[in-house]
Amino acid sequence: MIISHEIVLLLTDxxxxxxxxxxxxxxxxxxxxxxDIDSNLAQRDWKEALALSKQLGLPDWESRAKxxxxxxxxxxxxxxxxxxxxxxxxx
Numbered sequence: 001m002i003i004s005h006e007i008v009l010l011l012t013d014x015x016x017x018x019x020x021x022x023x024x025x026x027x028x029x030x031x032x033x034x035x036d037i038d039s040n041l042a043q044r045d046w047k048e049a050l051a052l053s054k055q056l057g058l059p060d061w062e063s064r065a066k067x068x069x070x071x072x073x074x075x076x077x078x079x080x081x082x083x084x085x086x087x088x089x090x091x
Contacts, residue, residue, distance in 0.1 A: 003030070004034050024049055066086075067089035070086035073085055
């Protein structure tokens with residue numbers, strides 16, 4: 001949880017807030033850390049990472065975010081949503 005908290009502080013920094021690529025990288029690290037502790041926090045991180053990756057035109061990060069959201073959907077008991085997200089990530 002310490003890593004997640006430190007990244008929250010970074011995400012509020014004006015430099016990180018203004019640099020979308022840096023913000024995306026922070027969100028992916030936070031999403032990984034949060035998944036070990038709280039899948040709801042991780043879901044929020046990866047949803048924002050997905051939106052940013054689309055804005056930045058980064059299909060590899062977009063696929064990664066979809067895959068992570070698929071894993072989270074599975075953890076939440078949504079097997080259909082999990083299959084859909086992971087399937088979209090593999091395209």
